[in-house]
Each structure stands twice: as structure tokens, then as C-alpha cells.
Amino acid sequence: MPRPRRLSDGPVIKVRVTHDQYLELRAKAQAAGMSMAELLRDHGDQLAVVNRADWRLRTYQLGRIGVNLNQLVHWANIHKSAAEARQVIVALLRLERALRSEYGLDQGEPSP
Incomplete structure (x- = not known):
């Protein structure tokens, strides 16, 4: 044509x-x-x-998640006897895998 x-x-x-x-x-x-x-x-x-507004919102949300994770890890380190370390670690690994999948970070990178 x-x-x-x-x-x-x-x-x-x-x-x-x-x-x-x-x-x-x-x-x-x-x-x-x-x-x-x-x-x-x-x-x-x-x-x-790439929609920049969507990207900024995702970056903001990811930052908030990071702050919450840091608070959780800090609490777990302080209250080791009260926290089931194994359960916390498993939950954090699941969350990490979900975030990597959602944000396309698992492509070509080995998982720890």
C-alpha cells in the first residue's frame, strides 16, 4: 500500500x-x-x-513499602524472642518475590 x-x-x-x-x-x-x-x-x-505519572506513583508506593519493611525488620531485631524469626524471614522473602515480579525486577537476576 x-x-x-x-x-x-x-x-x-x-x-x-x-x-x-x-x-x-x-x-x-x-x-x-x-x-x-x-x-x-x-x-x-x-x-x-511510559506514563510518567504512573511511574512516579509506583516509585512512591515502592518507597512506602520499603519504609514499612525497614520498620518491620527493626522491630524483629529488637524483639527477637517475641518474633518467630523463621516466619518473618519467609514472609519477607515472599514479599520480595512478589515485588520483584510486579516491578519486573526478577528478569535475569538470581533470587537470593
Whole structure:
């Protein structure tokens, strides 16, 4: 199917990039035998987009979980006789595995 023809007065997108990003895009375009504009037009729809608000919320929640874990470990260290250390360790390992799975941290990393 032929591509739609671009009009000379069509919309233009201007993007500021760092010098390193520019060099990387230029090298990729040269390796593919096309201009940078062609590279971006042909492959721009293949970009992975990350919702920054969601990412910030997940990071915040993960930080809160970390604070709670630190409090739990601190309590377990102080009250060793009252805490069943084995049960606490098993619960912490389960929680760690769940967090690694949820946040994609278990890919390629051995579990302790």
C-alpha cells in the first residue's frame, strides 16, 4: 500500500535533543541508509511510551513499602524472642518475590 503523500505545508514536529541523542539518531539513520526524518517517520510508531505519572506513583508506593519493611525488620531485631524469626524471614522473602515480579525486577537476576 503506498504511503500518503506529505504536503509541503503539512504539520511539522520540532524536537530538541541532546548532542549525544542527535549523534545516535544520525548514526542509526546513516546505518539504515535514510535521513533522520525518514527514520523517525518510519519507526516513531514503534516507541515504547511510559506514563510518567504512573511511574512516579509506583516509585512512591515502592518507597512506602520499603519504609514499612525497614520498620518491620527493626522491630524483629529488637524483639527477637517475641518474633518467630523463621516466619518473618519467609514472609519477607515472599514479599520480595512478589515485588520483584510486579516491578519486573526478577528478569535475569538470581533470587537470593
